[in-house]
Amino acid sequence: DIVMTQSPDSLAVSLGERATINCKSSHSILYSSNNKNFLSWYQHKSGQPPKLLISWASARESGVPDRFSGSGSGTNFTLSISSLQVEDVAIYYCQQYFRTPRTFGQGTKVEI
């Protein structure tokens, strides 16, 4: 199985400041045929279902604020929140869909 490891486990950021979450995969999730990274980022707020923010490592979903951005390739990826808002308090997960079983990182809790 591909192991996804996030860092840090938790993060406290001031309002308006940048939050950066890292995700490392145990195996490259870059598919050479199309040069795409099979990685998604999800936001999970308490009492709500997870919400897809970013797919293909850097493609923001429709309606997701542009303060959220994804980057990286191969085995190392980053989710950045450029200016943290109150509504961004949540747990963030990366997930690889390169190979079954699709595995998640352990999650990063973002707080103000």
Next chain:
Amino acid sequence: EVRLVESGGGLVKPGGSLRLSCEASGFTFSDYTMNWVRQTPGKGLEWVSSMDYGGTYVFYADSVKGRFTISRDNAKNSLYLYMISLRPDDTAVYYCARDGAAMITDFWGQGTLVTVSS
């Protein structure tokens, strides 16, 4: 509007069984691969099982293989998860989730809580 509504969760004793259901609306259910994903208390998300749109291709996590069975009824726009030999570590919120393109899980239901305890 895409909607996924899970039901069937509850309290069950170790070794017991339970069937979860997920009713879909707002999209053509028979066109999509569907999944079950769970969140265990204090832990993160774990993919459990997937079934393709036609019910031909089925996958399970090793942790549930042989104990859980995924199925679907496209005529009823419904997905199911039949769970037997339940263990305390199966305690979780179980989410029904849809795959969009290329196995990207793009929409999740609200979840149903399964508690395995004596």
